[in-house]
Amino acid sequence: MKSYLFAPGPTPVPENVLLRMAAPIIHHREKVFSDLFGEVREGLKYLFQTKQEVLILTASGTGAMEGAVSNLFSKGDQVLVVRAGKFGQRWGELAEAFGLSPVYADFPWGEPADPEKIKQLLDENPAVKGVLIQASETSTGVMHPIREIAEITAPRQDVVLVVDGITAVGVFEMPMDAWGIDVVVTGSQKALMLPPGLAFISLSEKAWRMAEQSDIPRYYFDLKKHLDSAQKNQTPYTPAISLIIGLHEVLSMLMEEGLENVFTRHHRLAEATREAVKAMGLQLFAKASPSDALTAVQMPEGIDGIELKKTFLERYDMVVAGGQNQIKGKIIRIAHLGYFDPMDMFQVIGALEMSLHKLGYPVELGSGLKVLSEKLA
Numbered sequence: 157m158k159s160y161l162f163a164p165g166p167t168p169v170p171e172n173v174l175l176r177m178a179a180p181i182i183h184h185r186e187k188v189f190s191d192l193f194g195e196v197r198e199g200l201k202y203l204f205q206t207k208q209e210v211l212i213l214t215a216s217g218t219g220a221m222e223g224a225v226s227n228l229f230s231k232g233d234q235v236l237v238v239r240a241g242k243f244g245q246r247w248g249e250l251a252e253a254f255g256l257s258p259v260y261a262d263f264p265w266g267e268p269a270d271p272e273k274i275k276q277l278l279d280e281n282p283a284v285k286g287v288l289i290q291a292s293e294t295s296t297g298v299m300h301p302i303r304e305i306a307e308i309t310a311p312r313q314d315v316v317l318v319v320d321g322i323t324a325v326g327v328f329e330m331p332m333d334a335w336g337i338d339v340v341v342t343g344s345q346k347a348l349m350l351p352p353g354l355a356f357i358s359l360s361e362k363a364w365r366m367a368e369q370s371d372i373p374r375y376y377f378d379l380k381k382h383l384d385s386a387q388k389n390q391t392p393y394t395p396a397i398s399l400i401i402g403l404h405e406v407l408s409m410l411m412e413e414g415l416e417n418v419f420t421r422h423h424r425l426a427e428a429t430r431e432a433v434k435a436m437g438l439q440l441f442a443k444a445s446p447s448d449a450l451t452a453v454q455m456p457e458g459i460d461g462i463e464l465k466k467t468f469l470e471r472y473d474m475v476v477a478g479g480q481n482q483i484k485g486k487i488i489r490i491a492h493l494g495y496f497d498p499m500d501m502f503q504v505i506g507a508l509e510m511s512l513h514k515l516g517y518p519v520e521l522g523s524g525l526k527v528l529s530e531k532l533a
């Protein structure tokens with residue numbers, strides 16, 4: 157039997173990338189590595205659509221989120237945390253762990269943040285120094301309106317916009333410099349088609365200025381140290397060498413395809429998946445603004461998402477994600493970010509039809525697959 161990975165991270169790794177990473181280890185203080193690192197730095201700027209340095213940390217994505225909090229702010233600082241899912245909650249937990257005073261902008265799970273509400277909260281709380289948000293809230297499958305929010309934060313000299321782009325960078329358009337985003341964070345195991353283990357963070361000039369005032373203790377994630385090293389094609393500590401070699405390959409693939417085409421590919425798969433799911437009589441969990449990274453499917457009456465996820469695994473050796481926290485059992489999440497193509501979506505939609513059928517849900521077999529072929533033909 158084959159195994160299939162359809163969770164929104166970790167995502168499948170292309171064969172050519174796996175082969176590159178299987179090569180014997182090289183030394184990170186030798187020229188062969190620093191030459192490669194120089195090319196990786198350029199590729200990351202292209203991916204983030206920024207002139208700023210994109211720093212590479214050895215951590216999962218959360219490490220870069222922590223780096224953002226610990227480098228930008230000081231104890232007691234007010235930050236506005238957008239919470240509309242599990243990853244929004246994580247920003248809040250990080251802010252609290254480092255002694256900040258978060259003001260919460262809560263939105264129902266499944267809905268995008270309302271920029272008007274954010275503007276109002278910023279006006280009411282003039283001491284707020286940062287807005288912490290996701291671009292794509294992976295726990296609900298919703299995309300937040302980053303462009304509109306950046307229009308609110310960009311003119312405020314003392315407010316930075318910190319975006320967790322972990323399932324947005326390399327999925328849909330979010331040009332860091334052009335939109336005036338101050339911090340963008342991502343990780344290796346989502347759209348970047350790599351195993352987990354690398355986190356990325358880039359800071360605008362405004363964010364670097366704010367970082368100079370920060371009084372929070374830090375060491376491994378001291379971003380200024382990472383910046384100084386990166387500018388010499390180095391890292392302050394031993395990097396995850398094999399992953400960076402894999403990243404070099406991934407960036408070449410993305411540059412060859414072209415970012416515009418990468419975004420179009422994701423949008424096409426996402427649209428087809430959403431339409432196929434609806435054709436089966438199911439509903440999306442996202443009430444508006446679904447993310448092109450993944451599709452969160454609402455469970456119909458009488459179907460338990462945990463059972464459905466188990467059926468996928470037992471019958472097809474296929475991993476999809478369930479719901480977390482208060483929506484556990486109420487949704488399943490299907491990924492289409494990174495190394496996925498149209499034929500992959502036939503596998504997961506086929507398995508969804510057959511699994512629902514197995515659980516006694518009255519799905520017309522072929523109804524989702526038919527729409528998928530119409531959309532992707």
Ligand SMILES: *Cc1c(COP(=O)(O)O)cnc(C)c1O
Pocket residue numbers: 165216217218219243290292293294320321322323343352
């Ligand atoms: C996956 C994910 C994270 C967490 O990343 P880890 O790599 O598990 O630390 C954070 N935010 C979003 C939006 C994610 O999708």
